[in-house]
Amino acid sequence: MKRSRALHHLRTTAETCADMATRPQSIFPLRVDQLWAAGEILTPADEIDTVTVALVVDLPADDVAWLTEPHGSQHWANAARLQTAPVTIRWRSAAAPIWNHALDRPVLIWTVTDGIHEEALAAIADDSDSVRLPLPSxxxxxxxxxxxxxxxxxxxxxxxxxxxxxxxxxxxxxxxxxxxxxxxxxxxxxxxxxxxx
CATH class of the missing domain: 1.10.287 (Helix Hairpins)
Known part of the structure; x- marks a missing residue:
């Protein structure tokens, strides 16, 4: 997909996270607290296969091992309509660092407390890496x-x-x-x- 379309999907995912945070916890017990962008969207590529995002949940790290799906995640993603979007979800625990070998210097896009980080979206659109996490040793x-x-x-x-x-x-x-x-x-x-x- 074109880069502009990928940026649209990233913003839409952030808006969806904000909307899902307002839904009753009795129906959606899994709560997403943060959205991070990673992968191709953080490069200057004109064509992007998928928008990689990390969704952070307040669960112990052992409940959100790499590439696993925590209990309730499919229900949440289906309600958020992310299963049909060109978005690759990586579930992460708030109890551990978000980044790893695959989530290289991710960018915080949305938090349940602060909302959408417009400056981060603008920096990604401008191909700026100023909002990315520092490179680990x-x-x-x-x-x-x-x-x-x-x-x-x-x-x-x-x-x-x-x-x-x-x-x-x-x-x-x-x-x-x-x-x-x-x-x-x-x-x-x-x-x-x-x-x-």
């Missing part, structure tokens, strides 16, 4: 990846145990199998990043 990146890998391994172990327990029980196995697949994908992605590091 190699040691800091290695430490971050080690922390994420440990969280991801615990998630993979939990999901494997759940799958083993549910494997032969009656009922749909798909949600359990999907959770195991997401945990596996996240762990392998981090393991590859550590090996490349």
């Amino acid at each position: 190699p040691d800091l990146l290695a430490e971050r990846l080690a922390d994420e890998l440990a969280v991801s391994l615990r998630a993979l172990q939990r999901c494997t145990d759940t799958y083993t327990e549910r494997r032969w029980r009656p009922g749909k196995l798909e949600p359990t199998a999907d959770a195991l697949w997401h945990a596996s994908e996240g762990y392998l992605d981090l393991l590859n990043a550590v090996d490349r590091g």
